[in-house]
Amino acid sequence: MVLNDRSTDASKNKPRRHQSRKDAAPRRSDKPGLDARIAASRILAAVIDKKTSLDGMLDAEHGNPAFMVLNDADRGLVKAILQSALRHLPRIEAIIGQLLDSPLPDGARSLHHLLVVAAAQMLYLDVPDHSAVDLAVEQANSDPRSRRFAKLVNAILRRIGREKADLLASVEELACMPGWFMQRLATVYGPEQALAIAASQLEPPTIDLTVKADPEGWAARLSGHVLPTGSVRLDRFRGSITTLEGFEDGSWWVQDAAAAIPAKLFGDLTGKRVADLCAAPGGKTAQLVFAGGEVVAVEQSKSRLKRLESNLQRLALSAETRCVNLLDIEDAEGFDAILLDAPCSSTGTTRRHPDVLWTKDAADIAKLAALQAKLVRHAVTLLKPGGRLVFSNCSIDPSEGEQVVDGLLAEVPDLRLVPIDPADWPGLEEAISSRGEFRTTPAMLADRGGLDGFYAAVIAKI
Known part of the structure; x- marks a missing residue:
């Protein structure tokens, strides 16, 4: 060229x-x-x-x-x-x-x-x-x-x-994942669960909606059902999303059920100053605004930020937007809540993106984990005392989740992990780890269409 x-x-x-x-x-x-x-x-x-x-x-x-x-x-x-x-x-x-x-x-x-x-x-x-x-x-x-x-x-x-x-x-017993990744899954989740995760990615991806209100009503109107996350999952939908009832008036937006979890971990955000870092395409930003937060949405890509702004406009929601690398953010006022859905290997999304495991390798995962550690270390400097940060991503590799949080807590003494209560998530109790972190895998909710793999942890600044 x-x-x-x-x-x-x-x-x-x-x-x-x-x-x-x-x-x-x-x-x-x-x-x-x-x-x-x-x-x-x-x-x-x-x-x-x-x-x-x-x-x-x-x-x-x-x-x-x-x-x-x-x-x-x-x-x-x-x-x-x-x-x-x-x-x-x-x-x-x-x-x-x-x-x-x-x-x-x-x-x-x-x-x-x-x-x-x-x-x-x-x-x-x-x-x-x-x-x-x-x-x-x-x-x-x-x-x-x-x-x-x-x-x-x-x-x-x-x-x-x-x-x-x-x-x-x-060949029906042959796992449809690269050998190197199957070995990592077996080490972390055990051989049986690794095979279940591999099998789940052969299922077609679902279409999930985050609704502003009345999920049961929207499930009935759109021929879907409500998941434990509160998302509405469409049943056997074929066609254009934009033709569905509720799209034009912004009653809902498309968002995988697992991806909707991190923003919900904050609860009511009324009157709180909130930062959504790495915000595009805007599904989580919309959740934070709808929860009452005064949201600053940060995205370094101009084109992706433009898409976020367009999505918020359709939903009749507003947020301050900043086109900047989050490592360059300086904010004297600080934030009561920060969501960092960090760049990752996306190994939890192979139902939707089957190319991921053929374009990534162990070295890529290590590089991304190092980047996440750098990003979250800067993000907590923007957090007010008493504030909370949710760190999340769509990888199912612990080096991009639990190990990043372990490193952060060991390095910064005024932070603590806030355990998530399984009782607050009926139907998803198995996704809450023993120390209170969210860890969904593609094999969960298999009888209802599965989930993307996601990790999320709540961190408080003392």
Whole structure:
């Protein structure tokens, strides 16, 4: 990629980025469906081989070029293929491996991703086998790197079609998570619970709403049910959220049930000065405002802050907003309550983001834990004596939760952990640890659609 400092966009006064051939939009195929499969293979390669986040590549305005040229129907297909491929990747790879006489050559990564994309359609999506096979062979023939393997592609995929039930049965005990992460889960939660967590991420994500009032009433109107968190979970909803009753008038907002827990740990915030650090997209900010707080929402990304402000406007709620890195915040007045939902590895959200475990590793978790320790250490300096801070994130790794809090309490003597009372959370008692911290896992509430994995602790300044 080349940046030409002399060429600028007059309307934005920013350097114009020139696309390389690699970044340019690909040439369109005349064969229906082929472009979607090519896009899925390229994006899968970027996730697996280059550790690139899936969300950015599927962005409707700034996504991967191969994705951007597709129509809406093909974009939907690509998303479905990638979600299935990433959720079931170890099983898909194991099945392909069973059908190969010898491993693919080291340089045949494009062929590997082509086979995974095709197999995901045949094994886990409602795509006719003949269509998946024909398009995969066509894709192999169109790629100079894979052309000589076109007959192999045809043979492997036709066997998958013929032996689908037996092949799926042969891998049903295989956990669909990377080995390194399964080992970490087994160490922390035990082997049985680790398998339950791995199995839970294969379930489709739910849609949860935080409502301003009358959750039972909204559950009835929107064909949902109320969870122990007070959130309304929609049952088998398909369609656009914006068309639902209550969206336009701001009666509710979309927020995973587990993500709604941290803000509720403060209780009534009437008359209290509250900081929501790392605030975007604004669900927790809205909760804090609705609880009566005089909220300052902090976010260092201008675009994310703009989204937060738009969300608050729809909800008819207001907060002071600041576009600043929280490490640079200075506030002489101080805050009665601070919510720090810190950046993390997001390993508790793999139902929604199955790419997470393929784009992160143990080193990433260690780096993020170090960042969290730095952020929370600064956050407590903004807390008034007698004030409370809730530290939370959506990781299920203790190095990003309990260990961060342990380090903070050991370092700062005027802080104490405030135990959360399980009696205050009927139906979620199992999520409260022995020392009073929240620790949800994706395996909890399994009979009601599960939860994201979340950690939260309440810390008081003496």
